[in-house]
Amino acid sequence: xxxxxxxxxxxxxxxxxxxxxxxxxxxxxxxxxxxxxxxxxxxxxxxxxxxxxxxxxxxxxxxxxxxxxxxxxxxxxxxxxxxxxxxxxxxxxxxxxxxxxxxxxxxxxxxxxxxxxxxxxxxxxxxxxxxxxxxxxxxxxxxxxxxxxxxxxxxxxxxxxxxxxxxxxxxxxxxxxxxxxxxxxxxxxxxxxxxxxxxxxxxxxxxxxxxxxxxxxxxxxxxxxxxxxxxxxxxxxxxxxxxxxxxxxxxxxxxxxxxxxxxxxxxxxxxxxxxxxxxxxxxxxxxxxxxxxxxxxxxxxxxxxxxxxxxxxxxxxxxxxxxxxxxxxxxxxxxxxxxxxxxxxxxxxxxxx
Amino acid sequence: xxxxxxxxxxxxxxxxxxxxxxxxxxxxxxxxxxxxxxxxxxxxxxxxxxxxxxxxxxxxxxxxxxxxxxxxxxxxxxxxxxxxxxxxxxxxxxxxxxxxxxxxxxxxx
Numbered sequence: 085x086x087x088x089x090x091x092x093x094x095x096x097x098x099x100x101x102x103x104x105x106x107x108x109x110x111x112x113x114x115x116x117x118x119x120x121x122x123x124x125x126x127x128x129x130x131x132x133x134x135x136x137x138x139x140x141x142x143x144x145x146x147x148x149x150x151x152x153x154x155x156x157x158x159x160x161x162x163x164x165x166x167x168x169x170x171x172x173x174x175x176x177x178x179x180x181x182x183x184x185x186x187x188x189x190x191x192x193x194x195x196x197x198x199x200x201x202x203x204x205x206x207x208x209x210x211x212x213x214x215x216x217x218x219x220x221x222x223x224x225x226x227x228x229x230x231x232x233x234x235x236x237x238x239x240x241x242x243x244x245x246x247x248x249x250x251x252x253x254x255x256x257x258x259x260x261x262x263x264x265x266x267x268x269x270x271x272x273x274x275x276x277x278x279x280x281x282x283x284x285x286x287x288x289x290x291x292x293x294x295x296x297x298x299x300x301x302x303x304x305x306x307x308x309x310x311x312x313x314x315x316x317x318x319x320x321x322x323x324x325x326x327x328x329x330x331x332x333x334x335x336x337x338x339x340x341x342x343x344x345x346x347x348x349x350x351x352x353x354x355x356x357x358x359x360x361x362x363x364x365x366x367x368x369x370x371x372x373x374x375x376x377x378x379x380x381x382x383x384x385x386x387x388x389x390x391x392x393x394x395x396x397x398x399x400x401x402x403x404x405x406x407x408x409x410x411x412x413x414x415x416x417x418x419x420x421x422x423x424x425x426x427x428x429x430x431x432x433x434x435x436x437x
Numbered sequence: 438x439x440x441x442x443x444x445x446x447x448x449x450x451x452x453x454x455x456x457x458x459x460x461x462x463x464x465x466x467x468x469x470x471x472x473x474x475x476x477x478x479x480x481x482x483x484x485x486x487x488x489x490x491x492x493x494x495x496x497x498x499x500x501x502x503x504x505x506x507x508x509x510x511x512x513x514x515x516x517x518x519x520x521x522x523x524x525x526x527x528x529x530x531x532x533x534x535x536x537x538x539x540x541x542x543x544x545x546x
Binding site for chain 1: 446449450453508509511512515516517518519521522
């Protein structure tokens with residue numbers, strides 16, 4: 085019996101796209117470095133005349149679309165177009181190459197691993213279904229793409245590494261504010277900046293979001309997005325480890341060294357003065373964990389009210405556990421809409437509910 | 438959060454720190470039958486089997502109550518995540534006892 089080859093032992097025969105996918109997962113498993121994502125950006129509501137998309141944005145989108153197709157050919161040519169898991173993996177590999185390996189330097193630099201002759205899937209679902217790989221690529225081609233650098237744990241020992249990572253990322257990207265995102269998704273003007281649009285997102289509401297991530301962002305002049313599990317913040321300090329371990333909130337050894345694992349509400353309020361704060365449900369819940377109206381009230385509606393009361397503004401977005409997007413459940417989509425969130429941030433898309 | 442963690446917290450940490458991709462993850466599952474009129478068993482258990490199963494179930498239920506009370510005294514009953522965490526700790530403890538038994542068997546060979 086052979087053992088699996090890890091990313092650190094990838095051989096030269098491993099296709100570059102697969103190496104990128106492995107590297108993506110290695111970064112995610114390390115629970116410290118930023119993990120890149122590429123999101124298809126939702127368009128304006130039907131019937132709304134959108135402002136023209138800047139030429140540079142269209143060119144960037146077209147390049148990304150071509151690279152996405154190449155990545156699909158290399159990784160997934162036999163897979164279904166409507167397999168969202170596969171689409172997510174292909175976009176993970178692509179995003180890793182773009183953000184962490186500099187494959188963005190030239191489209192040809194990322195094309196050498198194309199498997200010639202393999203098919204890029206065509207649409208097999210209704211045109212309005214934007215969960216397919218084809219729909220994601222089509223959005224990219226229209227310039228509807230947003231880069232994201234996702235963080236979870238930001239332990240103190242990685243402070244300098246975080247600073248270097250954020251400095252490099254923010255130099256190459258225009259970090260959008262909630263108002264800029266809302267303008268673009270509503271069909272309004274794009275930020276007047278030649279750099280691609282991007283978000284830096286810190287998930288869960290760890291204490292180190294306030295003690296490490298936010299100070300580094302502030303020093304760099306970066307406006308970030310903090311996706312907070314409101315129930316984690318609400319939990320008594322003595323029960324926060326149990327809350328985390330009960331709700332898929334990953335911990336690193338340094339987290340356990342502090343007096344608390346989650347931010348306080350005062351820290352969340354302080355963050356909200358300079359950054360976007362949004363709910364990541366109350367209990368780090370996914371769609372499958374919220375079958376009842378009571379669950380939806382607790383996980384979707386109440387967190388909106390809680391942050392609205394804290395900050396005086398409706399949170400700019402909402403994010404489910406696992407990055408689930410719209411179209412999975414009408415009841416859940418209705419709840420997100422009823423809570424008033426202007427955007428749903430998912431693993432592969434950002435949409436207006 | 439500093440100092441020696443509570444014994445149940447330590448147990449849960451150990452249970453959750455197992456490597457999913459390489460190690461077995463023990464779990465005790467509740468057996469439920471949601472059918473309105475369950476079929477009669479093809480082979481009825483003996484009284485001894487029923488008593489044994491019930492005693493085993495009662496032992497695990499008591500362990501689950503103990504862990505839940507220690508770790509999550511105020512937890513919402515419908516919080517499946519919290520229930521799962523408590524079951525993970527109980528299952529890992531139960532798994533440890535199985536290991537002890539096999540080690541004893543190994544020592545006898």
